Amino acid sequence: MYLDDDLDPIARAVQRVLEGYLAFFYDAWVNQNINAISGDYVEFGSWGANTMNMSYQAMVLSGRADRHLWAYDSFQPLPEATDERDYHPGWNPGGPMGGGGVEKFHEACARHGIPREAYTATEGYFDTTLPPLGTDGDPTDIAVCLIDCNMYSSAVTVFDFLESRLKHGMILAFDDYFCWSPERISGEQSVMLEFARDHPQWHFERYRDFHRAGTSFVVQHADQIPR
Numbered sequence: 001m002y003l004d005d006d007l008d009p010i011a012r013a014v015q016r017v018l019e020g021y022l023a024f025f026y027d028a029w030v031n032q033n034i035n036a037i038s039g040d041y042v043e044f045g046s047w048g049a050n051t052m053n054m055s056y057q058a059m060v061l062s063g064r065a066d067r068h069l070w071a072y073d074s075f076q077p078l079p080e081a082t083d084e085r086d087y088h089p090g091w092n093p094g095g096p097m098g099g100g101g102v103e104k105f106h107e108a109c110a111r112h113g114i115p116r117e118a119y120t121a122t123e124g125y126f127d128t129t130l131p132p133l134g135t136d137g138d139p140t141d142i143a144v145c146l147i148d149c150n151m152y153s154s155a156v157t158v159f160d161f162l163e164s165r166l167k168h169g170m171i172l173a174f175d176d177y178f179c180w181s182p183e184r185i186s187g188e189q190s191v192m193l194e195f196a197r198d199h200p201q202w203h204f205e206r207y208r209d210f211h212r213a214g215t216s217f218v219v220q221h222a223d224q225i226p227r
C-alpha cells in the first residue's frame with residue numbers, strides 16, 4: 001500500500017492519533033452501554049479539553065448523552081515533584097505543561113459544543129480537591145475513567161480517591177502508561193502495578209491501546225477470574 005502524497009505526513013500522523021482516541025472512546029462507551037455498566041466519565045488531567053471533547057463526542061455517538069463528565073485539573077503547571085519517580089525526560093514537574101486557568105477550559109468546551117451542564121470542572125491540585133480516601137462524595141458511580149496526569153505522585157493521589165469507587169466493569173485508561181525512561185517505568189504504570197499488588201481483590205484486564213503511550217483496562221472482581 002502506498003501513502004497518499006497529497007497528504008502532509010505530519011497531519012496524517014496527528015490524524016491517526018486523534019482517530020485512535022476517538023475509536024477507543026467510542027468502543028469504550030458502546031461496550032459500557034451494551035454491558036449495562038452505569039456511571040459517569042471522570043478525567044484526572046483535563047487542561048486543554050482535548051480528551052474530554054473526544055470522550056464526550058464518542059459518548060453522544062454511542063447514544064448516551066446523559067452520563068455526566070467530571071474534569072479534575074490544577075489548570076496550572078504540573079505540581080512540584082515529591083518523589084523521584086515524578087521525573088521524566090518528557091516533562092518537568094513544576095514546568096509549563098498545563099496552565100491558563102479553568103476559564104480557558106470552559107472556552108475550549110464551549111468551542112467543542114460540550115453543554116455547560118454536561119460537565120463539572122474542579123480546579124486545583126488533586127491533594128486539595130479530591131475527597132480523601134474513604135470519603136463519600138461525587139463522583140460516586142464511574143463507568144470510564146482517564147488518568148492523564150503524567151506524574152507518579154499525582155497518580156498516587158488519584159488512586160487513593162478511586163480506591164473506594166472502583167467497581168467491576170469500570171474501564172480505567174491511562175494516557176501515559178507507556179512513558180518509560182532510561183531509569184524507570186512510567187509513573188502511572190508504577191502506581192497501577194503497586195495498587196494491583198496491594199489490592200488482590202481487583203483484577204485489571206488489558207482492554208485497548210489508543211496511541212503510542214495510552215492503554216486501558218477493564219476493572220474486574222478478582223474472584224470472577226478462573227484460576
Ligand SMILES: C[S@@+](CC[C@H](N)C(=O)[O-])C[C@H]1O[C@@H](n2cnc3c(N)ncnc32)[C@H](O)[C@@H]1O
Nearest residue numbers: 045046047048049050051074098125126149154
Ligand atoms: C497532559 S495534561 C492533560 C491534557 C488533557 N487530557 C487534554 O486532553 O487536553 C496533564 C494535566 O494534568 C495536570 N496535573 C498533573 N498532576 C496534577 C495534580 N496533582 N493536581 C492537579 N492537576 C494535575 C497538569 O497540571 C496538566 O494540566
